[in-house]
Amino acid sequence: MQEQANSVEQLLPHLFRQEYTKMTAVLCRHFGMKYIEIAEDIASDTFLKASENWAINGIPKNPAAWLYTVAKNKTKDHFKRAAIFENQVRNELIKGKLQEEQHFEFDSQQIADSQLAMIFAVCNPANSAEAQICLALQILCGFSVEEIANAFLAKPETIKKRLLRARANLRNDSFQLINLTEADIKSRIETVLKTLYLVFNEGYFSKTNDQLIRKDLCSEAVRLALVLLENPLTNTPKSNALLALMCYQSSRLDARISHTGEAIAYGQQDSRLWDQSLIDRGNYYLINAFDGPEISKYHLEAGIAYWHSTPADETKWQHILQLYDQLMITAYSPIIALNRTFALAKVHGYEKAISEAEKLDMNDSNYYHQLLGYLYADKDVEKAIHHYRLAIKMTRSKVEQQTLMKEIKRLSPSDQIYRNKGKQF
Template sequence: MTLPMDPKAEDPVNKMVDHLFRHSSGQMVAVLTRIFGFENLEIVEDAIQETLIKALRQWTIKGIPENPTAWMIQVAKNHILDQFRRAKKFDSTEDKRVEDLRAAYSKSIDEKFRYPRELQDDLLCMMFAVCDPVLMPDSQIALTLKIVGGFSVSEIAQGFLGSEEAVAKMITRAKTRLKESKPTLEVPPPDDLEPRIEAVLKVLYLMFNEGYSTSGGKEGIRSDLCFEAIRLGRILSEHPVTGSPKVEALLALFFFQGARLQARNNGSHDIMLLADQERGLWDRKMISAGLFHLKRSASGSELSNYHLEAEIASCYVLAADLDSTDWTRILECYDRLLDRKYSAVIALNRIIVLSKVKGTAAALNEIEQPRVKELLQKYLPFHIAYRHLLLENERLSSAEETYKYALSLSHNEPTRRFLQKKLADVKEFMGRCKS
């Protein structure tokens, strides 16, 4: 969806509508699709687009309502019902059916009765509904991020390390497949949630990652996405069917990473790497919450990737300073992750830690392996890490070229400022070396 507004505008109505578009569109899709059915998804998405435009125009004149999200959901409901009315022959029976629908959904869907073992959150309900086993796992995740998370195709492609074209095709095919196999999209009953939990957890994982390091826009961090992932994870943790050690491990990871959010950006929204972060800004309550969930994650015999990643994150936040970080333990965890399943991103993270344990020469040798370079050629953090290792090994001209290429990949203003500063530092250092 694209809104007709200047992204730089400071008008309060523009800011509010932009906020709702970015932060509440997933909730609106979830509520309205639960009402009108997945078969009407395109109608729902169009109605939300029209409602956002209407809000932009109407609120400028009449002011922003007390509950903007509720206003938009109600307006979108009425828009869809009016479309249904126009699409049918108008007779008394049809008019009555439309009015019955309007009356039935005049209240918030949250006010409707649900059984105790049912999921009580519309966003989670929609996630479980879309993560249908009829789709391949990657298709489940991509479609859920698009429909429920409100992610752009570009953001999803970043998470998958794939091309935008391939992701767009995957989403289109997934929509078609789901509609062909499911005339109406339904939330599975409580006992059928388990087969879908893996995909839902991956959605939350990618949602948190996008918030932790945003792929586009003016901000380097979208803390709202991080805290929404935590909120949904806590609901899963407390649910009698979906609660499990794996969910606890994921929550522990979220809390450990979330504890550093404030320290990752300075007042100018510049990126602050771990070595430069003010540890006094780390949220001790979130670290305590992470330890609580990490302890709960050890209640069973399962050892998931989330357990290992949570342990890595705990090593970072529990260290008094950078030098006292248990790099050897972190390296062991990354080795175990790679033994379970190869991931180029995990391999890159391991290489960064390897430089702390065995030196930058050993790390540079691994990062230049063809398999890693090929898989991560379009992955911005790869080039940032590669540049750092090149500098440490005094390969200045190669570092300069790597920075230039990294800049071409960055669509995030804080990241671009970070890279431009580092590139300027390299050029200045090279100039001093020549003089």
Template sequence: MEHKVVDHLFRHHYGKMVAILTRFFGLSYIETIEDAVQDTFIKATSQWRTKIPDNPEAWLNRVAKNRTIDILRSIQAEKNRNFTITTGASSLQIDELFLDHEVADSQLRMIFVASHPSLHPNEQIAFALKTISGFSTKEIAAALLTKEETIVKRLTRAKKSIRENNIQFKYPPPEAIHERMVRVMEVIYLTFNEGFHSTNTDKLVKEDLCGEAIRLCQLLLKKEQFRTGSLYALFALLCFHMSRLESKISIDNQIVSLKNQDRTKWYFPLVRMGNSAMNKAVEYDDTSVYHYEAAIASEHLNAKTFADTNWGNISNWYEQLYAFQPTIFTLLNQAIVQLQLNDFEKTLQLLKSIEVTDLGQRGYLYYGCYAEYYMKIGEKDLSISFLDKALAETTNSLERDFLINKRSGLIK
């Protein structure tokens, strides 16, 4: 039980604790702070076996603060210097930094540190996922479809850049906000997708990560200088997807396809929040991929049944999305849509234009689409062979079960 509590708190509070302590001690101590926070959660796992504190969050904050101070004193002692704490927030006591509004402010500052132009875009995303959302290097590698050792190098380079460029723990100047916000939104989008399409081997949906992405979006939207049509569209998209979370997994822990989802489980208060955000999004002049993806998600939510889905509209949105920003994943999604429209010629044309290796860890979706194509045109054996290829590419246990069940249905 205590491990579940610690895991939950880690996901919800790791980034907050790192941001607050960084604001107090300074970015030059970021690695020490991360080590101290990590040590704190390890200590919690050990000490909470018999009894969980009445206020676990306060316990974590206190222990992390004291651990950071202890480590820094040790470092300074080794250098034969007196230990002093320097901070740009000297008028605030460290305990006051743990107040809700200060936590939010510290995390927003950390988001903009992560998106600083001195950091390479790949380093920005890796640093943000690690520092703000508490991803492990393995999870970041999975989310970014790359090797774990590559992520370690990116994180090392990011922290080196922060030191060498003397990056400050503060907001960017007004003229730099737009450029930095583009990277910030990409990080939030990736965080949500890691939860919604989890690469974890045992669990498809990580609600904590989805909730964290929405929370970060809300933090930004609370400040007028960060509001844009793109940010509102991103928030709408996340609300639309989040509304379907409960229906994605059955009570016996199996994936439920969109066609078979119980639409009464869709959480429509979130849909209404998304609709409201989209109304705000179109009041601004800027346009982004989030506008198009939110429009596509909205089409699914507007359909009372799977049969009522307006696939023609969805196809048009995907065409506009591809024209706005062409990606291989958009081509794959368009192929899936053409299957629903029974346009098999166009489906095959789209699939042949895709190089499966470019899909990385999502390659199983390509083979799954081919399997569906062959099943629809009556080539059962070919469909089974492509399901086998999809299975060979799948690491998620729930995805594997889903594909195995699909394959079994063809053999019967």
């Protein structure tokens, strides 16, 4: 019995992450976004019943099918006994605004269509970028409030308030989950791509030292991007470029952190740890991304990531710099300019890169000071250490702090201030 319970405990979290959001999407497509909380309750109750039933009766041969059958039955029961549905939703069902109860199914096409519609519903332009990311993590990826708070290094109460406001906008939105049209897609595709891009970046450039959450964020963004490619209306060059970027970046995740939890700079990464299968997938999607005349920021960033995933090419940094030059014109941002400076150092030397970096005057950015610390390391040790200390004060990531402290120790092993870092930092 104990062994059976352990098996259930191992399987359910995996199934929850994989099936909960699909189940919720189909239920919301059936009820409408106005009743999203009820859809989530039914999905949650389904998994609760699974944990109770499977621990006693064992795991069924097809666990996912078992879950969907229970969810379907719970939904039918809800229609019968919940007065709110009889009084407020039943009339809408009769009018045909939502699917009729007898046509309610969890088939593969329903799940695919519902997931895609849910992505577009959640990416509501009425919400801020941060709120959209939080909603996407909770509704599309099944993350708990605590997990989202950890990812943002924020208090759970802060995340709860953000989600409450965003959900209110979601319920009040007239966006339809049934029969997602080409016009619906065109009106929100840019917001959808940006949200998935930001979700991935929250994982890839995560401040948290929780490796599991970090990788989960990236894998969920990839999963949602794959949903876009499954529909002809959303399988666009931009969508392919974004997925190519995610694959290239994901391929180096295991090489970016040491077994002791320290961050490893790109130049020190063991390329043997790069996932070649993800690089190959990135190549496939990048080729598909050029099936048209448009070159977006996702194309350019995917191109940069491609060259980063190519370990032995003498001209790689020239190619990366050229792509950054184009990206500066297409989608300028201070962080893009800062990243370009690193490529500039590789091509034209650190002296020129320092001059370009200091023109940016990004004194409030820990990445700015990290870069200057790196660029000054062989030129002016005192300045390098100064910038590294500023970066340590500005970052909330313990991993980054430990890595920078180690770099300071490497540059100045006898530094008394470093030995008393607890008082300084």
